[in-house]
Amino acid sequence: MLEITNLTASAGEKDILKGINLSVNAGEVHAIMGPNGSGKSTLAQVLAGHPSYEVTGGTVRFEGEDLLELAPEERAHRGVFLAFQYPIEIPGVSNAYFLRSAYNAMRVARGGDEVDPMEFLDVMEEKLKIVEMDDAMLSRSVNMGFSGGEKKRNEILQMAVLEPKLAILDETDSGLDIDALRVVAEGVNKLRRPDNAAIVVTHYQRLLNYIVPDYVHVLAGGRIIRSGTRELALELEEKGYDWLLQEALA
Amino acid sequence: MSSEIEALVGREYQYGFVTDIDADTIPPGLSEDVVRLISSKKAEPTWLLDWRLKAYRRWLTMTEPTWPNVHYPAIDYQAVRYYSAPKTAKPLGSLDDVDPTLLETYKKLGIPLNEQKMLAGVAVDAVFDSVSVGTTYKAELAKHGIIFCSFSEAVHEHPELIRKYLGSVVPYSDNFFAALNSAVFSDGSFCYIPKGVKCPMELSTYFRINAADTGQFERTLIVAEEGASVSYLEGCTAPKRSTNQLHAAVVELIALDDATIKYSTVQNWYAGDENGVGGIFNFVTKRGKAMRNAKISWTQVETGSAITWKYPSVILQGDNSVGEFYSVAVVNNMQQADTGTKMIHIGRNTKSNIVSKGISAGRGQNSYRGQVKVMPKADGARNYTQCDSMLIGNACGAHTFPYIEINNNTATLEHEASTTKIGEDQIFYLKQRGMSAENAVSMIVAGFCKEVFKELPMEFALEAQQLLGITLEGSVG
Secondary structure, eight states, X not given: OEEEEEEEEEETTEEEEEEEEEEEOTTOEEEEEOOTTSSHHHHHHHHHTOTTOEEEEEEEEETTEEGGGSOHHHXXXXXXXXXXXXXXXXXXXXHHHHHHHHHHHHHHHTTOOOOOHHHHHHHHHHHHHHTTOOTHHXXXXXXXXXXXXXXXXXXXXXXXXXXXXXXXXXXXXXXXXHHHHHHHHHHHHHTOOTTOEEEEEOSOGGGGGTSOOSEEEEEETTEEXXXXXHHHHHHHHHHOSHHHHHHHHO | OOSSSOOOOOOOOTTOOOOOOOEEEOOSOOOHHHHHHHHHHTTOOHHHHHHHHHHHHXXXXXXXXXXXXXXXXXXXXTSSBOOEEETTOOTTSOGGGSOHXXXXXXXXXXXXXXXXXXXXXEEEEEEETTEEEEESSHHHHHTTTOEEEEHHHHHHHOHHHHHHHTTXXXXXXXXXXXXXXXXXXXXXXXXXXXXTOBOSSEEEEEEEOXXXXXXXXXXXXXXXXXXXXXXXXXXXXXXXXXXXXXXXXXXXXXXXTTOEEXXXXXXXXXXXXXXXXXXXXXXXXXXXXXXXXXXXXXXXXXXXXXXXXXXXEEEEOSTTXXXXXXXXXXXXXTOEEEEEEEEEEOSTTOEEEEEEEEEEOTTOEEEEEEEEEEOTTOTTOEEEEEEEEEEOSSSOEEEEEEEEEEOOTTOXXXXXXXXXXXXXXXXXXXXXXTOOHHHHHHHHHHHHHHHHHTTSOHHHHHHHHHHHHHHTTTSOO
């Protein structure tokens, strides 16, 4: 589904990604772990096409297509979804309107028809259950005055509504208490299907107790320095990152 | 930031066409003779000519204000034509007499005037250059005792009302542009709602400038008697021309005890091109006087004009009167706007509410200028002001000039202000959810303006939202 080869990227003068190789197949969940400043969030943002980063080399193919050639909204239309680490506030725009606009933009881009507000409410009813949110959230402005947990749940709600092929979750666990973490993780699990995939970016192993990955990759200094299975994450929890960094330097 | 947020090329101004029609146009220039000529063309009574002449003589002694935060080449008042009327127009006739070319023009502007296709629930007075060419639903309104007609017609049919109220809120000596208007105004709309009557439909005036090098100087006068209420809409467009055109209007509102006047404007005069060539110079004086328990509410969406100079105000004369001002002002390309309001608290327990949203894009400069004045006897006066600015791109500007003068220490005032920049992050977020850059900007801007849009009548709110989308189209790459 996703094939990243020798990807390098910079922000301004600073090189951040220094040759990423990663291959993700349908039905898989990949965890990307690593210390702060290793480039995890940059990788997530680059895949979604954030304009602050410049891709300086390498290729990214998504279902055979050159992803880097596509505008951010085109990537979204192809089924790439980014759950933001810091969800953005949009004053005065109701969550319901925002979600419906996104839903309709995707439908139209894929050759379908827009749904009207009443039809969309039916769609929402079922989706809200996935993240245990009540419909009062729909009338509030997008992410305005939301708690940290509500913002993250709202990201997963968007994911549930848009049904992406590839979901990239950028530190979705940061700032969550244990109950919110469970709700968010269960939401993600409910959306897992054999024909979609997820990249879970996280600093802590904790999230992976809930969203069990097929593969774990450790990113440090802009490179993947180790790949393994779930056991690698458990080992990291026990021993920290330092031993891996030492090994990589040696 | 960013190649993303740049390159502001608005969609073609869609009302920029010119109607080819034979017009009775007087030569450029201004003198006492021109004032007399305009008055005689309208067969006005002597008292009105005298009033015009006083205004003209006063204007000669005045100087153009230089305090607004706008810059433009000096206006040559002798190069402007002060009167132009389509030859075939019959100002006092019925709609059946209106020239088909004019009907076609208004149809193109989205304002059908013929009886079968009239806008349901909205009575329209159509002003073309210097004259009103037709007013719809007059008979229907007359059943309620409501007068809605062109200003010229009102001068002949209801001279006692015009004499009583003309200049009663904005005297001819008020300011440079009001004096000029008082001397040369050619038409406009007059509305009169009798005691206790709630006007059953929206009243509206659609102003169209067509003739080249011609100024438009119209007056609107709305009188709501005790306990009456009315909602009035105003729309404006003009052809695309490479020279600037002058628009200097005066609007006076009188809300007697317990009356309510809601006045909404969508101003979409031609704004000039991306290099600032052409466009309307819009210098407008709008003011209302609210008597006991009366309420006057101004809502404006200002997207057009090269220069906007406009401060719709309320004199809160009566006890418990309420004044409101809701404004969205957008500048793009080289547009400049200096707009805001004045709330003058005279009566006790008077209340005013100001919500101003300024959006600046391209190289546009947007200034909010507002005055809140509490007079010594205005015990318990309250004002709330919220003034928000939004910047799109790096070359535009937002400025705020609030003036507060309190002469009574029982007054309560609140002022909130904010400046935000449409962030790349906001746009990226919406794009990541599948929306185009344009839809993203529209959504962010509509959210920003929501508190003002909800004050507009329904059909107008939609129009305003679309208009903003068009004005800002391409402002974000």
